[in-house]
Amino acid sequence: MVLVLLNIALTHDPLAESSQEIILMRDGTHDGPPRTTSALARHPEDVRRVGPPVLDRRELLALGMTAAGALAARRLLGQSVGGAQPSSATRAASGLVIRNARALDAEAPLSALATFETPSEHFFVRSHFGPPTQLPLAWTLAIDGQVQRRVTLTLDEIRKMGAQKRAVTLECAGNGRGAFRLPKTSGVQWEYGAVSTATWTGVPLAALLERAGLTSQARHFWMEAADHAPAGSVPKFLRSIPREVALGDAFVAYAMNDRPIPLLHGGPLRLIVPGWFGMASTKWLTHVHAMSAESDNYFMARGYRYPDGSPVTTMRTKSVIAAPLAGQRVSAGRLTVHGQAWTGSGIIRAVDVSVDGGRTWSAARLAGTVQPGAWRTWDADVVVQRGSALILARATDDKGVAQPMQATQNPGGYGNNSIHQVSIHVA
Amino acid sequence: MSRDGWTSMAMTWRLLSAATAAAVLGCARGDANGSNTGRAGADSGRAAGAQASAVADPPPTPGFTSARGTPPTQTAAAVAPAAAAAGIAPPPPATLTSRMSAEEQVALRALPAGPGHELVLATCLTCHAATMITQQHKDTAGWNKTVAQMIAWGAPVAKEQQATLVAYLFEHFPARAAGEPARPAP
Numbered sequence: 081m082v083l084v085l086l087n088i089a090l091t092h093d094p095l096a097e098s099s100q101e102i103i104l105m106r107d108g109t110h111d112g113p114p115r116t117t118s119a120l121a122r123h124p125e126d127v128r129r130v131g132p133p134v135l136d137r138r139e140l141l142a143l144g145m146t147a148a149g150a151l152a153a154r155r156l157l158g159q160s161v162g163g164a165q166p167s168s169a170t171r172a173a174s175g176l177v178i179r180n181a182r183a184l185d186a187e188a189p190l191s192a193l194a195t196f197e198t199p200s201e202h203f204f205v206r207s208h209f210g211p212p213t214q215l216p217l218a219w220t221l222a223i224d225g226q227v228q229r230r231v232t233l234t235l236d237e238i239r240k241m242g243a244q245k246r247a248v249t250l251e252c253a254g255n256g257r258g259a260f261r262l263p264k265t266s267g268v269q270w271e272y273g274a275v276s277t278a279t280w281t282g283v284p285l286a287a288l289l290e291r292a293g294l295t296s297q298a299r300h301f302w303m304e305a306a307d308h309a310p311a312g313s314v315p316k317f318l319r320s321i322p323r324e325v326a327l328g329d330a331f332v333a334y335a336m337n338d339r340p341i342p343l344l345h346g347g348p349l350r351l352i353v354p355g356w357f358g359m360a361s362t363k364w365l366t367h368v369h370a371m372s373a374e375s376d377n378y379f380m381a382r383g384y385r386y387p388d389g390s391p392v393t394t395m396r397t398k399s400v401i402a403a404p405l406a407g408q409r410v411s412a413g414r415l416t417v418h419g420q421a422w423t424g425s426g427i428i429r430a431v432d433v434s435v436d437g438g439r440t441w442s443a444a445r446l447a448g449t450v451q452p453g454a455w456r457t458w459d460a461d462v463v464v465q466r467g468s469a470l471i472l473a474r475a476t477d478d479k480g481v482a483q484p485m486q487a488t489q490n491p492g493g494y495g496n497n498s499i500h501q502v503s504i505h506v507a
Numbered sequence: 508m509s510r511d512g513w514t515s516m517a518m519t520w521r522l523l524s525a526a527t528a529a530a531v532l533g534c535a536r537g538d539a540n541g542s543n544t545g546r547a548g549a550d551s552g553r554a555a556g557a558q559a560s561a562v563a564d565p566p567p568t569p570g571f572t573s574a575r576g577t578p579p580t581q582t583a584a585a586v587a588p589a590a591a592a593a594g595i596a597p598p599p600p601a602t603l604t605s606r607m608s609a610e611e612q613v614a615l616r617a618l619p620a621g622p623g624h625e626l627v628l629a630t631c632l633t634c635h636a637a638t639m640i641t642q643q644h645k646d647t648a649g650w651n652k653t654v655a656q657m658i659a660w661g662a663p664v665a666k667e668q669q670a671t672l673v674a675y676l677f678e679h680f681p682a683r684a685a686g687e688p689a690r691p692a693p
Contacts (some may be wrong), residue, residue: 246519258642266653269642310634312661428653 623675
């Protein structure tokens with residue numbers, strides 16, 4: 081026993097976690113006939129039998145990349161990608177960019193952000209501790225605390241309660257931290273790709289809470305999940321959301337892009353809080369505690385705070401250029417620039433593009449329709465002259481607030497919505 | 508969980524980690540040639556082979572190549588003798604790397620040799636990858652704060668080791684001057 085624990089302590093890696101602790105189904109769900117991943121974990125060669133490279137990535141992500149994590153990550157991010165036939169939606173994407181290998185933090189390649197819906201295998205990955213190392217065979221969600229009756233719901237019961245489908249953009253609060261010019265900085269050094277959009281299917285949190293019946297004391301909802309730190313007295317990641325958000329458009333999702341949510345993305349159950357930075361969208365949700373006060377957890381009270389003490393909540397107005405890519409060579413003349421723009425608490429009203437470093441701007445076209453909580457795809461036809469060009473994209477929300485050229489820095493590196501700048505060569 | 512529960516967990520962890528550290532450091536000398544003793548059973552040969560090839564031929568990893576330059580391609584074992592002379596970190600113990608992802612093994616090489624190197628392997632990397640360290644840059648006060656937080660959370664660092672650890676982190680991952688970009692502008 082001690083040897084086993086020692087081995088886990090020594091090599092603990094949620095990605096490469098051994099099979100004994102994890103039993104999950106091939107499709108990423110956990111409440112059906114169990115399928116041990118031990119074969120994959122122990123036989124790296126077997127992974128290659130899953131299918132062609134693109135399928136590999138999908139399959140492995142569906143598996144949550146828990147097994148054969150080394151190989152999965154390598155294939156996902158490395159050599160398999162170069163030779164892979166890009167799926168139709170990914171526009172020659174080159175794989176996730178790892179910022180932290182354990183727990184896995186990886187951002188989307190900007191080329192993968194060209195489409196409205198980000199394929200799950202290119203959706204950014206972030207958690208403090210990695211996926212849970214022990215999964216129950218039958219996942220349940222318990223609602224307790226300031227309620228009239230404690231309820232425990234199975235995945236099946238939740239699925240039967242509804243299938244609200246909604247595209248929601250999630251952005252890590254630290255997205256762009258690596259681009260802040262901070263003399264010293266803590267945390268994952270994200271560049272621009274810790275943002276993605278998926279179509280989530282689930283049930284409004286309000287409907288689930290109604291089952292339990294809230295008391296008037298229920299003012300904050302503590303979201304407890306199955307993940308935990310590998311060791312020590314590290315606090316759990318346990319954030320809360322206020323009542324108006326819980327009874328607003330927060331929902332509990334069980335599908336991502338019409339598939340069961342991959343383990344790495346918080347499956348089988350993930351809270352989705354539209355408009356808020358991603359840390360509010362708790363992965364691996366197991367309990368909702370209805371409480372009278374805000375969570376006093378480290379990641380509420382100390383983490384995710386701006387310097388003035390105010391909490392990090394909704395996303396800031398921001399845009400990202402998905403094409404052209406930095407350093408790309410293009411021909412002089414007409415060029416289409418495109419990307420995404422989003423905001424947490426309103427809607428995107430305009431995106432302007434500059435090809436001369438911000439001296440002159442022209443309006444981009446906004447594609448599709450307004451979907452609150454989701455980004456807006458945009459494109460602009462511009463003309464570039466021979467030499468080098470600095471392309472900028474600036475989003476403006478419905479209150480007229482535009483992205484700043486340089487966002488105010490803060491020690492935590494949160495909310496960097498500086499205008500994205502892409503330098504290209506024009507031949 | 509009760510406070511006592513946490514305390515007892517933390518104690519257990521400290522004991523385990525101390526044993527782990529001993530194992531890691533022990534193996535660092537006895538088993539530094541990349542052989543894979545961490546795996547048991549009939550699969551070990553195959554798995555070790557896969558690991559060895561992962562080390563010998565690291566795939567392109569955009570995260571590392573963009574942030575740290577192209578990773579070296581030699582095997583850890585091959586560079587070991589020259590490494591010592593050049594001040595490059597010795598290959599990490601196989602017990603530590605046997606189940607690490609290829610990316611994490613590449614990340615390990617960004618931890619330079621020197622006083623405190625083994626301490627980092629034994630204390631920090633039980634919980635997280637080297638990238639968590641190598642991508643951050645702090646002054647002494649900043650690293651002190653981080654290390655103190657980690658110790659409070661159960662990192663198995665003895666009081667007398669703390670200064671060595673902080674000195675290592677500051678020496679190799681110091682804060683950049685204010686206004687200096689984290690990396691070249693895109």
